[in-house]
Structures are given as structure tokens and as C-alpha cells.
Amino acid sequence: MTEKPSNETTSKNIEVWEDVVNIRDLIFSLIISSVTTLGGYLIAPNDASKPLIFGLIGAVIGFVICSVLFKPKRTFEYIDEEEQ
Numbered sequence: 485m486t487e488k489p490s491n492e493t494t495s496k497n498i499e500v501w502e503d504v505v506n507i508r509d510l511i512f513s514l515i516i517s518s519v520t521t522l523g524g525y526l527i528a529p530n531d532a533s534k535p536l537i538f539g540l541i542g543a544v545i546g547f548v549i550c551s552v553l554f555k556p557k558r559t560f561e562y563i564d565e566e567e568q
Contacts, residue, residue, distance in 0.1 A: 506557065513550040520546035 497504045524542025528535040 504557075506554075509554045513554060516550055516553075517543060517546035520549065 496508065497506055498510075499505075500510070520542040521539050522542070524545070525535050525539035528538035
């Protein structure tokens with residue numbers, strides 16, 4: 485048996501790509517990922533392909549930071565088909 489979220493919790497959530505996310509977490513994640521990606525791109529040396537590699541590394545670092553800061557808020561309910 486799972487508890488239904490309160491109205492206060494559901495009002496702060498939006499649906500993105502058929503998944504429910506918290507607006508505040510989404511905005512902070514976008515800011516963190518943008519800053520780390522652009523930061524990696526801007527600190528890269530001026531060689532031909534290095535800025536793109538540094539930008540990609542910055543994006544991965546931003547993803548790791550966001551995955552540590554913001555935990556998933558999903559709840560899964562498994563229903564055995566034989567019991568129905």
C-alpha cells in the first residue's frame with residue numbers, strides 16, 4: 485500500500501517526458517549542468533577538438549553532481565498478476 489502525495493507536493497511537480505519531476509530540482513539541475521558544461525568548454529585550450537571534449541567532460545561532471553544532490557522521488561508498486 486502506498487501513500488498518495490499531498491496536494492502541496494503534487495502542485496510543485498510537473499510532467500516531463502511522461503515522468504513527474506519537481507520544478508525546483510529540475511531548474512537547479514539545468515543550471516548546474518549548464519554551468520559545468522560551459523565552464524569545461526571555456527577553460528579548454530584552443531586546439532581543434534579539445535573544447536568539445538572538455539565540454540563533454542563538464543556535462544558528465546554536472547550529471548554526477550545532480551545525481552548525488554537530487555535523489556529520485558519515484559515509488560514503484562509491484563502487483564503480482566496471479567493474485568488478481
